Amino acid sequence: MDYNRIQGGSYMDNLIGTLLAIFGNLFVSISLSIQKYSHVTLAGTKDQRAFYHTKTWWSGFVIACIGEGANFVSYAFAPLALIAPLNAVSVLTSSILGFLFLREKSKPKDFAKYYGLAFLGYILTIGGTYLFVAFGPNSHEKLQAENIVKHIVGWPVLLYMLLEIITFCLLLYFYKQCGTNYLVIILLPAALLGSVAVITVKAVSGMLVLTIEGTMQLDYPIFSVMFVCMVASVVFQARFLSQACKLHDSSLVASVNYILSTTFAVVAGAVFYLEFKNEDILHICMFLLGSAFCFLGVFLMTKNRKKAKLFEPYVTMNMANGVPTIHDNGQAVQPDFNGSFSYGALVNNDGVTATTLPVNLELPPVTSRTTDSSSQPAPPILKRSILPLQPDRSARATAGASLVSPAGPDAGVSCIK
Numbered sequence: 273m274d275y276n277r278i279q280g281g282s283y284m285d286n287l288i289g290t291l292l293a294i295f296g297n298l299f300v301s302i303s304l305s306i307q308k309y310s311h312v313t314l315a316g317t318k319d320q321r322a323f324y325h326t327k328t329w330w331s332g333f334v335i336a337c338i339g340e341g342a343n344f345v346s347y348a349f350a351p352l353a354l355i356a357p358l359n360a361v362s363v364l365t366s367s368i369l370g371f372l373f374l375r376e377k378s379k380p381k382d383f384a385k386y387y388g389l390a391f392l393g394y395i396l397t398i399g400g401t402y403l404f405v406a407f408g409p410n411s412h413e414k415l416q417a418e419n420i421v422k423h424i425v426g427w428p429v430l431l432y433m434l435l436e437i438i439t440f441c442l443l444l445y446f447y448k449q450c451g452t453n454y455l456v457i458i459l460l461p462a463a464l465l466g467s468v469a470v471i472t473v474k475a476v477s478g479m480l481v482l483t484i485e486g487t488m489q490l491d492y493p494i495f496s497v498m499f500v501c502m503v504a505s506v507v508f509q510a511r512f513l514s515q516a517c518k519l520h521d522s523s524l525v526a527s528v529n530y531i532l533s534t535t536f537a538v539v540a541g542a543v544f545y546l547e548f549k550n551e552d553i554l555h556i557c558m559f560l561l562g563s564a565f566c567f568l569g570v571f572l573m574t575k576n577r578k579k580a581k582l583f584e585p586y587v588t589m590n591m592a593n594g595v596p597t598i599h600d601n602g603q604a605v606q607p608d609f610n611g612s613f614s615y616g617a618l619v620n621n622d623g624v625t626a627t628t629l630p631v632n633l634e635l636p637p638v639t640s641r642t643t644d645s646s647s648q649p650a651p652p653i654l655k656r657s658i659l660p661l662q663p664d665r666s667a668r669a670t671a672g673a674s675l676v677s678p679a680g681p682d683a684g685v686s687c688i689k
Contacts, residue, residue: 282410289350290405292342293358299339301365306332348415348477352470352541353548353559354408356534357401360566363530364397367573393572396565403562407555409547415478417492423544424494432543440464455520455528462512463532465505467540472502474545523574531567538563 310329314322323329346355367390413419423429443461446452475498479489489495516525541547548556 285349289346292346296339296342297362301362303332303336305369347474348481351547353538356537389572393569397569400562400565407558458516463536465509466533467536469505470537472498527571527574
């Protein structure tokens, strides 16, 4: 009877932790969408911090805090192997919200091309979530300080931590010293730090819940050690993820990071907290099958996202033979001299005929650069007109050898170069 009461409490704890994790991930994805909407609406403002003054951004921030708090508390009730794969709910919700609010008009063929695999990913993720929740581990213990110390000093945990430290140092050497920027090389250290983070988060959350229930756990040294390790691992994991997003596509980073971090979190829960100790082979296989479905579903959801255009042309004031130079991220592109080129009010009208300028457009007096104005002619004075008018080729050829005659206001303009 006592065994059944313990099992019933374990099932109830798993249910509470699972629901908290699901709603927490839902709130986080909704908050990110709200904050993204706030940034998009303020994209053209000069003030880079204008979103701090909007209620939309702050409401998203509050919802994000609630979601992260629910995720934090869920680790105290359910096993790591059950909570870690539920991050797929956040990816699924973000993808659905992006499809509903950012969808574009497209033909049915293009719709099936871009969103067909995404819908298949939705189905696989939902089915996989059901499988690993239904067949996940049910063993759960109250994480008192004494129990956490016993887990740490066990030889499986010490061997696991030793292998993690050696692997992390090797990956850090390849990344820092050898300059290897492969996505897996950057995300593997983040996943290793993530496994340490979930171990410490579960310990800290469990001791806080027990303290709230009436059993003081905060005065033990192991609480301070776990809290410091939790903060350090989360900070360094965020740095690796930020570096990966700078060097690689964010959609690919999201899918690969989910797969690696979930895998290492499940292994950490199995080694550190012995979560699969009392499970049979059928439940373990169905749990692994559900996790594989979630991995494939997340990959398909993020696979066909439209990438931003890499070519962003802009025109500078540098002129190449009268034609503005087009740049692409600092690399100059040779302008086209054969056809007509226009950008705003800068128009190249080589093919138009000459038109006489108004009489009132006069040239200022020309002064010679030499002392002897009779022997040394003065250089021609260039005058710009608002109208995009050019003389014909015969006048242009004459302008190369002619001089501007400073005859007077009635003489008009002899040539324009």
